[in-house]
Amino acid sequence: MIQIEGVVKRFGANTVLDGVDLRIAPGEVVSILGASGSGKSTLIRCINGLEKLDGGAISVDGHRVDDPRALQLARRCCGTVFQLFNLYPHMTALQNITLAPVEVLKVPRRQAEEEARELLAAVGLLERADAYPAQLSGGQRQRVGICRALAMKPRYLLLDEVTSALDPEMTAEVLAILAKLAGSGTTMLFVTHEIEFARHISSRIVFLDQGRLLADLPTSRFFAAHGGLAQPRIAQFLSKMSKS
Template sequence: MRYSEAPIFFHGALQCAASVQGKGLAIMIKMENVCKNFGDLEVLKNVNLEVREGEKLVIIGPSGSGKSTTVRCMNFLEEPTSGHVYIDGQELTAKNRTKLVRESISMVFQQFNLYPHMTVLRNLTIAPVKLHHKSKKEAEELAYHYLDVVGLRDKAHAYPTMLSGGQQQRIAIARALCSQTKIILFDEPTSALDPETIQEVLDVMIRLAKENITMVVVTHEMGFARQVADRVVFMADGQILEEGTPDHFFTNPENERVRQFLGKIIRS
C-alpha cells in the first residue's frame, strides 16, 4: 500500500512545536491519585501520571493490570472513584467532560467501533460537522486528507463492515485525526487484528508518532514501544511499577516483575 506524502497536519490546526518531544513542554494529561473500583474490585490503586505535550507514552503490562482503565479514565469513559484527572491544565469532571473531550481528546479502540450505519466518509465527517461546526465541504476535504494519510481514499464510500479489520482500524485512526485534537488515546489498537494486518496499522501509528500529537498507547507490541515511545510505563495490579525510557526498559529494568513480563513476551 502507498501512503501519500501529504503532511498529517492540515489547515494548520495544530502546529508542530518543539522538536524535542516531552521536554519542558506543557503537561497535557495529569492523573493525580486516581483510584477506580468496580464493585469490590480495585482496578486502579492510586495512579499518578503526567503526559507532556507531544509525548508518546506507551503503557505495557499483563492483562487485568489496569492499563485500559487508566486510558479510559483520561477521557472519562470511566469516571475515577477518587482522584483527579487534568487535561491541558483543566480538571476533567462529569460536567465538563463532553466539551473538554470534544476539544482535546480522541480515542482509537481495540474493536475499532466505527459507526456501521454510515459510510466511511460520514464516519469521518460526522463529528467535524455536528460537533466542530465545520461545513460539509471543509469536513470532507479534511476526511479525504486523512484518508490519504492512512492510505484508504478509495474506501470513502464503503461501509465499515465491508472492510478488513486492519482497514477498519486505519479508518478509526483517520476518524480520530479528523477531530484534530492534541491528544489521541490508543487502547490496544492491534489486539483484535489478524497478524498479517497488524503491521499496516502500526505503520500508520509510527507515522503519526513523528508529529506533535500527544499519544498514549496501550499495547503489547514491544517493537512499536521500543521504536516510538518517549517513555514506557509498566503497570501491574492497578499500579505503576516502573517507568522510564524504552532503552532503560528493554535493556535494564529494575523491577523483578517487569523482567519476568518482558522475559515472557520476548520469548513468545
C-alpha cells in the same frame, strides 16, 4: 498536558487503579505496558471520563474530567481509538470521519469532506472513501477509526490495543500509520502488547501491575535494565512476552 494524580478506581472490592500518577506532555509518545487485567483500559476510560474516580484527579489541559462542565472540553482534546473498530455500520468511511467535525465542531461539510479525504489518503484508503465498514477489512476499518479520531484534531491521541484484533499483516499496516503519526509529533498514549513496536516509537514506557504504576522510565532505560533489577515483575513480564 494530561495530568493523572493519585487516581484510585474500584469495581466493588476490586481495586483496579491504586494511586496512579502520570503526566503526558505535548509531543510525548508514551506506551503503557502490563499484563491482562492490570488496569490499562480502565486508565484510558478514566481519562475520557467514562469511569467515575474513587480517588485522585485527572485533568486534560487544565480541564478536570470529574467536573461535568469541564468534561466536554477535556474530551475535545483527546481522540480515542479502541480495540474493536466501533465505526457506524450504516455510514461510509467518509461519513464516519466527517460526522463529528460537522456536528460538534460545526466545520462546513465541504471542508470536512476535503479534510477527511486528506486523512484517508494519508492512510492509503482514499479509494475506499465510499465503502461501508462491512466492506472493509479489519485493518482498513481500524485505519478509518484512526482517521475519525484525527478528524477532530485532538491534542492527544489515546490508543487502546488498536491492533490486537488484527492478523499480523493488518497489524503491520496499522502500526506503520501510528509510527508515521508518532514521527510527526502527535502526542500519543498507547496501550499495547506490541512490545518491540512500543520500544521503537515511544519516548517513555509506563508499566502497570495490578493497578500500580511500577515503572515510568525513558524507553531506553526501561529496556536496558529490564525495568531495573529491583523490578523482577517487569523482567518476568518482558521475558514471557518475548517468548509468546
